[in-house]
Amino acid sequence: MRILILASLPSSLSNFRGALIESLLTAGHDVYAGAPGLLEDSATCTWLKERGVQYHDLPLSRTGLSVMGDLRALMACRRMMRQIRPDLVLAYTIKPVIWGIIAAWLARVPKRVALITGLGYAFVGQARGKRAVIRWLVSKLYSIALRRASLVFFQNPDDRDDFRNWGILPVKAKVTLVDGSGVDTTAFAEAPMPERPPLRFLLIARLLRDKGVQEYVDAARMIHETYPEVECHLVGPIDTNPDAICESEIHTWQDAGHVIWHGAQSDVRPSIAAAHVYVLPSYREGTPRSVLEAMSMGRPIITTDAPGCRETVEDGVNGFLVPVREAEPLAKAMERFLGDSDLVARMGAQSRRIAEEKYDVHQVNAVMIGAMDL
Structure with a gap:
């Protein structure tokens, strides 16, 4: 199976999804990755290349609103997917979820998976002024994307419930809760406490x-x-x-x-x-x-x-x-x-x-x- 993973930050592909990518490769899947600025991140490119993961740069800004820029990114994602012809797209963080899932739907990718890793600037804090406008717009775009997702992962029940209460998550959406991104307990081994004082x-x-x-x-x-x-x-x-x-x-x-x-x-x-x-x-x-x-x-x-x-x-x-x-x-x-x-x-x-x-x-x-x- 061909699997395309979309991120907003290149280094997160190895830091946060590295173990998942390796598990997919071990199971015999072909894995592809995309993120804005990926080709400029030599360490991540090397990590992906060493494992046989094909990678692509996305013309997508991590933050900010640009209607024309985001629409160009949507079309670029769609073209990329038509070239790769993935069987499944997994997107995480706001912009890859919104534009990646919509692009996957337009490209007729059979499985379209969204991973909600948090709510971000638009939803945290008081909805006033610019933040209120951004929240309204992001909610509408999220709603469009998640209605086209075949599966949605949430990392805590509060985010899932809020998405439902706000009308963002479709009533019949297939949802799975996971315990965050997990942690490699071997790489992050228990370390002895330093001497004190100071604390x-x-x-x-x-x-x-x-x-x-x-x-x-x-x-x-x-x-x-x-x-x-x-x-x-x-x-x-x-x-x-x-x-x-x-x-x-x-x-x-x-x-x-x-x-x-x-x-x-x-x-x-x-x-x-x-x-x-x-x-x-x-x-x-x-x-x-x-x-x-x-x-x-x-x-x-x-x-x-x-x-x-x-x-x-x-x-x-x-x-x-x-x-x-x-x-x-x-x-x-x-x-x-x-x-x-x-x-x-x-x-x-x-x-x-x-x-x-x-x-x-x-x-x-x-x-x-x-x-x-x-």
Whole structure:
């Protein structure tokens, strides 16, 4: 069977879908991949080429609205599919799902699979001004695409239910829930805790407001009033998203001593291994991959009681759940690890257990492959 996988970020093909691609190849399928800017990502191209995956560049922007640009991308996707003649198209993230699924329908691809990995800028936050317009437009486009999908994957039940309540997901749509993108528990092996003091917290995320970066910085400021030796680390790239935090603001936080910013890291494992506790105060996720990686490496988690995030934490067992958009409860949760010297190790061991039992990437991929009838 010929399978075409469409992404918005080239590196995600190896980082997030690598194990799935390898499973499909092992099963004897021919795999093709497409993403905007893929030919410029030499590392991803090499990874795909080494495995015999044919790859294509898509003229699709990750963010922003351009009617003519997106229509050109739709036609380009359709032409590509008519050349490849795939039996199944799997698309994930907003633009590949919308334009990829519609293109697959136009190209008469038999199986058209959408993977909803989160709601994104359009649906997180208050629907006001520009965001309200974008939400309305994206909802309409999603509705058109998902009515042409033969299968829709969701990574948490809240996203599925909201899509239904908003009228985006057809009543008769075939839907399967999966536990995120999974995590390779061998590659992200349990790591020994670093010595303390100081206690080190870590947040890995694209530098967006909706990831709770501001709340993390505010909580760090509160912690430092009593515990100035505590380190709060931040890893992640500047983003082009309308919700992005500007680099000058990050440098202001750094200069004030609230956080230590490391920029984007191609391999986050050393950062996780150097930390004691992982923090993600996100407003909403599909299922946060960074949390799964930290859990797999045996780190306690502090995250929000929000869709996608709450599923990763058994409150009081492998970490703590805190309210969305509130820095003070976040700071108090962080402080609990300062008052109990054994808590980090106990909760870290539970995180590893949950990662192995629930989020192992091979288990997640087996569910997806079975649902796609491959």
